[in-house]
Amino acid sequence: MSLPRSVGFFANYIVKYFSKRKMRRKDGMAKGKKRAMWRKLNEQRRNVMTLAGYTSSIVFPSFLFLLLGALMTSIVPSYYSKCIQCVSTLTTSRSQLLEAMFGLGITSTLAALFTGLRGSLFWIGGSRANYNVRVKLHRSLLLQEAAFFDMNETGYLLSRLNSDVNKIGQVISYHVNVVFRQLAQFMFGSIYLFKISPKLSMWTFCGISLVAWLSAIYGDLSRLLAEKVQDTFADATAVAETSFSMSETIRAFDGATLESAKFEGAQNKALQMEELQAWAYGSHKFLSDTLQTILQVALLFACWNVGRAGGLPAGKLTTFMFYTNFVLESSNEVGDQWAKIQQAVGASSSVFDLIKRFPAIRDPKANEGDSAQRKLGNGIINDSPILSFSKVRVDYEAMERPALDNINVDIFSGDRVALVGRSGSGKSSMLRCMMRFYDPSHGAIKLCGQDLRRITRAETAKQIAVVAQEPHMFPTTLAENILYGVEKDTRNAASGTPEYSRKLLDAVADCLSLSGLSVEPGNELGLTLETRIGEGGRSLSGGQCQRAAIARALIRSPDVLLLDEPTAALDSESEKLVVASLQKAMQRIKCMVMVTHRLGIIRSLDINRVLVLDKGKIVEDGHPEDLLIHENGLYAALAREQGITSRSNETLARL
Numbered sequence: 001m002s003l004p005r006s007v008g009f010f011a012n013y014i015v016k017y018f019s020k021r022k023m024r025r026k027d028g029m030a031k032g033k034k035r036a037m038w039r040k041l042n043e044q045r046r047n048v049m050t051l052a053g054y055t056s057s058i059v060f061p062s063f064l065f066l067l068l069g070a071l072m073t074s075i076v077p078s079y080y081s082k083c084i085q086c087v088s089t090l091t092t093s094r095s096q097l098l099e100a101m102f103g104l105g106i107t108s109t110l111a112a113l114f115t116g117l118r119g120s121l122f123w124i125g126g127s128r129a130n131y132n133v134r135v136k137l138h139r140s141l142l143l144q145e146a147a148f149f150d151m152n153e154t155g156y157l158l159s160r161l162n163s164d165v166n167k168i169g170q171v172i173s174y175h176v177n178v179v180f181r182q183l184a185q186f187m188f189g190s191i192y193l194f195k196i197s198p199k200l201s202m203w204t205f206c207g208i209s210l211v212a213w214l215s216a217i218y219g220d221l222s223r224l225l226a227e228k229v230q231d232t233f234a235d236a237t238a239v240a241e242t243s244f245s246m247s248e249t250i251r252a253f254d255g256a257t258l259e260s261a262k263f264e265g266a267q268n269k270a271l272q273m274e275e276l277q278a279w280a281y282g283s284h285k286f287l288s289d290t291l292q293t294i295l296q297v298a299l300l301f302a303c304w305n306v307g308r309a310g311g312l313p314a315g316k317l318t319t320f321m322f323y324t325n326f327v328l329e330s331s332n333e334v335g336d337q338w339a340k341i342q343q344a345v346g347a348s349s350s351v352f353d354l355i356k357r358f359p360a361i362r363d364p365k366a367n368e369g370d371s372a373q374r375k376l377g378n379g380i381i382n383d384s385p386i387l388s389f390s391k392v393r394v395d396y397e398a399m400e401r402p403a404l405d406n407i408n409v410d411i412f413s414g415d416r417v418a419l420v421g422r423s424g425s426g427k428s429s430m431l432r433c434m435m436r437f438y439d440p441s442h443g444a445i446k447l448c449g450q451d452l453r454r455i456t457r458a459e460t461a462k463q464i465a466v467v468a469q470e471p472h473m474f475p476t477t478l479a480e481n482i483l484y485g486v487e488k489d490t491r492n493a494a495s496g497t498p499e500y501s502r503k504l505l506d507a508v509a510d511c512l513s514l515s516g517l518s519v520e521p522g523n524e525l526g527l528t529l530e531t532r533i534g535e536g537g538r539s540l541s542g543g544q545c546q547r548a549a550i551a552r553a554l555i556r557s558p559d560v561l562l563l564d565e566p567t568a569a570l571d572s573e574s575e576k577l578v579v580a581s582l583q584k585a586m587q588r589i590k591c592m593v594m595v596t597h598r599l600g601i602i603r604s605l606d607i608n609r610v611l612v613l614d615k616g617k618i619v620e621d622g623h624p625e626d627l628l629i630h631e632n633g634l635y636a637a638l639a640r641e642q643g644i645t646s647r648s649n650e651t652l653a654r655l
C-alpha cells in the first residue's frame with residue numbers, strides 16, 4: 001500500500017472510530033464499557049499475580065526500589081536548580097555551592113542505584129511471568145480434548161504461546177515499571193509544584209488534564225488495534241504452520257505460489273493494522289507534544305506575569321519551571337505506557353482464557369478416580385465384558401446427524417473384533433471413543449465395568465494401547481520411543497535424557513523382536529536401541545514404523561489393543577510382516593479391536609467377530625464366515641467388492 005493510501009486508510013479508520021465512540025456515548029454504553037475495562041484490567045492483574053506467579057517476594061522489592069528511585073529522581077531538580085542559582089548569582093558563597101553540589105551528587109547517585117535495582121527486579125519479574133505463563137499454557141493446551149484441536153489450528157495456538165506470552169513479560173518488565181515510576185515521579189513533582197505556587201500549579205494541572213484526556217483516547221484506540229493485530233498475526237501463523245506441515249503435498253501439487261499468496265494475504269492484514277498503530281502513535285505524539293509546548297509557553301508567560309508583580313522570586317520561578325517540565329514528562333510517559341499496557345491487556349486476555357479453560361474431557365475427581373482404579377485393578381471377571389457400549393450416541397459439533405447412534409455392544413476377553421463399513425460409517429469414531437478422545441453425548445462406554453468418564457487418562461492408557469494407521473514417532477532413540485509414557489527409571493541430571501534399567505531395556509528388545517524388528521547385534525537393519533529414528537520416524541520405513549508402534553503398544557501389557565487400519569499404508573511384503581507381528585502380539589493381549597477397509601486381513605489375523613457399521617449404527621455382528629453366508633448382508637456385499645467369498649463357496653468352486 002502506498003503511503004498516501006495508508007494515511008487515507010488511517011483517516012477513514014479514525015472517522016469510524018470516533019463515530020462509533022459517539023454512538024456508544026449516546027447509548028450510554030461508554031460508562032458501562034469503562035467499567036468493563038477496569039474490571040478487565042483488575043482481572044488481568046489477578047491473572048498476572050496468580051497465573052504468572054508474580055508474587056509478593058518479587059513485587060515488594062521491585063516497588064520499594066521504584067518508589068525510592070522516583071523519590072530521589074524528583075529531588076534531583078531542586079538541587080539542580082539550586083546549583084544553577086549558585087553559579088549564576090555571584091553573591092553565593094563557596095560553601096553554599098558545595099552544599100548544593102553535594103546534595104545533587106548524593107541524590108543522583110542514589111537515584112541511579114535504586115533505578116538500576118528496580119530495572120533488574122522488574123526484568124526478572126517479567127521473565128518469570130513469561131516462564132510461568134508459557135509452561136502453564138502449554139500444559140493446559142495439551143490437556144484439552146480432541147474437539148478443541150478440531151476447532152483451533154496449531155499455528156494459532158503457537159502464536160498464542162509465543163508472541164502473546166512475550167507481551168505479558170514485556171508489560172511487567174517494562175511498561176508497568178515505567179508507568180508506576182512516572183506516576184510516583186509525577187506525584188512527588190506535583191508536591192514540589194504546589195509547595196512553590198499553588199495558584200500556578202492549578203493552571204499547570206488544567207493543561208496536563210488535557211494531555212491526559214488525549215492519552216486516554218489514544219490508549220483506547222491502541223487496545224482495539226492491538227487486539228486486531230494479535231488476531232491477524234495468529235491467523236497468519238496458522239497459515240504458515242499448515243503450509244509447513246503439508247509441505248510434501250504442497251510440493252506435489254505445485255501449491256507453493258498459492259500457499260505463499262495465502263500467507264501474504266494474512267500478513268498483509270496484520271501489516272495494515274500495524275500501519276494504523278504507527279499512524280495513531282505519530283498523531284498522538286504530534287498532538288500531545290504540541291499541547292505540551294503551548295502549555296509550557298503559557299506557563300512561562302504566567303510566570304513572567306507573576307514575577308513582574310513581585311509574586312515569586314526569580315530562583316523559585318526557575319525551580320517551578322524545572323518541576324513543570326518534570327511533571328509534564330512524567331504525565332506524557334504515563335499516557336504512552338498506559339496505551340501499551342492496554343495493548344497488552346488485549347493480547348494477553350486470550351492467553352489467560354486458554355490457561356483457565358476447563359477441558360471438556362478430563363480426569364475424574366480424585367475420589368471418583370480412586371474407586372474406579374481399585375475396581376479396574378481387581379482384574380477382569382471371565383464372563384463380564386472388557387469393553388461395553390450401551391446406548392452410545394456421538395455428535396460432532398460440525399455435523400448435523402450423529403456419527404454414532406444407539407450403539408450397544410459388548411466386547412469380551414478372547415474377542416478379535418474388526419469394525420468394517422463404508423467410508424464415513426463411524427468406525428474411527430468408535431475407536432476414538434474407546435480411547436476417550438470424544439465422550440458420548442448419550443449412553444456410556446465402560447472398560448472392565450467402569451464408565452470411561454470415571455477412569456483417569458493414565459489408567460486408560462495402561463489398559464488400552466493403540467497402533468495408528470501412520471504411527472508418529474518422536475525424534476529420539478528407538479528405546480525412548482518404545483518406552484514413551486512408560487515410567488522412566490531415572491533421568492540424567494546433566495543431560496536430562498532418561499536412563500533405563502537393564503531389565504526395562506531387555507523388555508523393549510523382547511517386544512521389538514516379537515514385532516519383527518530385531519535389535520540383536522548384526523541385525524539386517526543395523527538397528528540398536530540407541531538408534532535415533534528422526535522426526536516422525538523418518539529413518540524407518542512405513543512397515544518398520546508400524547512394527548515399532550506394535551512394540552510400543554505391547555510394552556504396556558495392555559488388556560485391549562486398538563488398531564486403526566494397521567496395514568492400509570503398506571505394500572504386500574510389509575503387510576505380511578506386520579500381520580505376522582500382530583499375530584504374535586495378540587497372544588499377549590486379552591482382546592483386540594481393529595478398524596479396517598481391507599477385508600483380506602480379517603482372515604489373515606483370524607478375526608473371530610465383525611461389527612458392520614452403516615450410517616453410525618451397527619447393522620451386523622457375528623463371525624466373519626457366518627456373515628459372508630448372508631449374501632444380502634452389507635458385509636457380504638463389501639467382501640464381494642474385494643473379491644472375497646465365503647469358504648463354503650470356495651470349496652464348492654474347487655469341486
Ligand SMILES: Nc1ncnc2c1ncn2[C@@H]1O[C@H](COP(=O)(O)OP(=O)(O)OP(=O)(O)O)[C@@H](O)[C@H]1O
Nearest residue numbers: 150396398399403422423424425426427428429430
Ligand atoms: N472431528 C470431527 N468433526 C466433525 N465430524 C467428524 C469428525 N470426525 C468424523 N466426523 C464425521 O463423522 C462421520 C463418521 O466419521 P468416521 O471417521 O468415524 O468414519 P469412518 O467409518 O472411520 O470413515 P473412514 O472409513 O472414511 O475413515 C463422518 O461423516 C465424518 O465426516
